[in-house]
Amino acid sequence: MEKISVIVITKDEEDSITDCLESVEWADEIILVDSGSKDRTTEVAKKFTSKIFVKKWEGFSAQKNYALSLTNNEWVLNIDADERTPEKLINEISNLDFTSADGFYIPRENYFINKKITTCGWNKDNQLRLFKKSKTKLTDKLVHEGFVVNGKVNYLKNPLIHYTFKSITNALSKINYYSTLRALEIYKEKGKVTAFTIISHSFSAFFRYFISLQGYKDSMYGLIISMLNSFTTLLVYSKVWELQKNSGFTKRN
Numbered sequence: 001m002e003k004i005s006v007i008v009i010t011k012d013e014e015d016s017i018t019d020c021l022e023s024v025e026w027a028d029e030i031i032l033v034d035s036g037s038k039d040r041t042t043e044v045a046k047k048f049t050s051k052i053f054v055k056k057w058e059g060f061s062a063q064k065n066y067a068l069s070l071t072n073n074e075w076v077l078n079i080d081a082d083e084r085t086p087e088k089l090i091n092e093i094s095n096l097d098f099t100s101a102d103g104f105y106i107p108r109e110n111y112f113i114n115k116k117i118t119t120c121g122w123n124k125d126n127q128l129r130l131f132k133k134s135k136t137k138l139t140d141k142l143v144h145e146g147f148v149v150n151g152k153v154n155y156l157k158n159p160l161i162h163y164t165f166k167s168i169t170n171a172l173s174k175i176n177y178y179s180t181l182r183a184l185e186i187y188k189e190k191g192k193v194t195a196f197t198i199i200s201h202s203f204s205a206f207f208r209y210f211i212s213l214q215g216y217k218d219s220m221y222g223l224i225i226s227m228l229n230s231f232t233t234l235l236v237y238s239k240v241w242e243l244q245k246n247s248g249f250t251k252r253n
Contacts, residue, residue, distance in 0.1 A: 002098045004130075005029040005071035006079060009063040013081035014039040016163070021048035023084040026094075027077065033067040061138050061145045071133060078129045078147065082163045083108070089158040093130065102151030103131035109159040112221055113167060119214045120225050125162075126155065143181040168224070175232050183239035193244060198237040206230035 006027040010017060011034065024030060030049035034042050035057035042052050055066055068076060075098065079085065085093075089106070096104070106129045110122040117123070128147045135151045165171035186193075209215045209229045215222030 001094055002075045003028040003073040004075045004077055005073040006077045007031045007067035009033045010041050010081050011035045012037045012039045013041045016081045017041050017044050020081050031067050031070045033063055061140045065138050074133055076133050084161040092158045101154035102135040103149035103153045105155045107159040108162045110162045112164055115221050117218055119218045119222050120209045121213045142185050143178050179232050179235035182236045186240045187243045193237050193241045202230050202234040205233040
């Protein structure tokens with residue numbers, strides 16, 4: 001087995017970081033980059049690694065690139081504080097033929113308020129998380145940033161466990177933050193937003209997740225997830241409209 005470095009970026013993850021880092025204690029190195037937590041995140045993390053660094057928040061890509069630059073091993077596993085590597089995944093990585101690819105996609109088993117979700121597209125969630133550092137770069141998107149491997153990629157069978165939202169309150173807080181980032185991306189693309197855009201995209205998002213992606217099969221959980229996706233879309237395009245209005249974009253068009 002190749003030596004593996006794990007990278008984790010954090011901000012106020014005291015409630016999650018213990019379970020996260022316990023699940024990657026098998027790794028040869030754990031690099032944690034914190035962006036100024038006001039809780040006990042870094043204090044708790046010291047039980048698992050001495051390689052804790054504090055960096056002012058400059059965006060997801062910047063934080064992860066910095067963490068990547070601190071690693072000492074060629075192979076790197078990227079994991080978030082709300083994710084866990086279960087025993088089956090650890091065993092698969094331990095027996096992996098690292099010469100077969102330059103990077104590996106890992107499926108995620110997603111949970112919403114402690115309920116495993118099998119619809120809404122959450123059951124087809126493969127993430128490129130294990131990779132050769134020398135063959136990999138990070139996209140510079142504000143949201144949904146990801147690693148890209150310049151080489152052969154393959155897929156692992158066993159999933160990461162991902163606890164998406166602990167509560168509705170937690171979901172709304174994250175949605176507000178991520179929708180702002182996504183709105184900035186769309187705004188930079190100069191796509192004009194109208195009332196029809198906001199309404200049509202919001203309704204389409206609900207029907208896509210609840211009907212096309214069969215969210216109804218997860219009963220109330222699927223309904224709420226579908227509604228939250230619709231609300232996210234509403235916020236994103238409303239915020240784009242607000243940015244355009246404040247900049248005079250709508251008048252120029």
